[in-house]
Amino acid sequence: MNIKPSTSIRQDYNGFSKYCHELDEPVILTRNGEADLVVMSHETFGRMEARNRLQAKLLVTEKQVAEGAELMNHDDVIETIRRKINVAKEKN
Known part of the structure; x- marks a missing residue:
């Protein structure tokens, strides 16, 4: 400390x-x-906030899995990510 x-x-x-x-x-x-x-520092704060956001998302995901939510297979996840990247590129 x-x-x-x-x-x-x-x-x-x-x-x-x-x-x-x-x-x-x-x-x-x-x-x-x-x-x-x-x-x-501002940089340290930004990293801390990013970790907090990621942790919150992981907690939601863990809860969904514990409640029996259907999981996506690897290929579907990759395809979804690629689509989102392409849409973002088109906007810029």
Whole structure:
């Protein structure tokens, strides 16, 4: 866990920003010795959000399988993906 006092961001924003980018994980900022904020680079936040979205989709899928939903075979999955890629290419 990475903990820094809030003064570190106030005294040297550029240095703190560089630290967050190099660390590539959240940093807890404290105020008066107590945890106050969590800060991370925009890139780290984007990856975290993507993982959260993927995890949510996987949970839905696991529930569907547990409830007996019919599964697609591999060839059908690949064909569906190719169709979606082609449609996206046509739009651009």
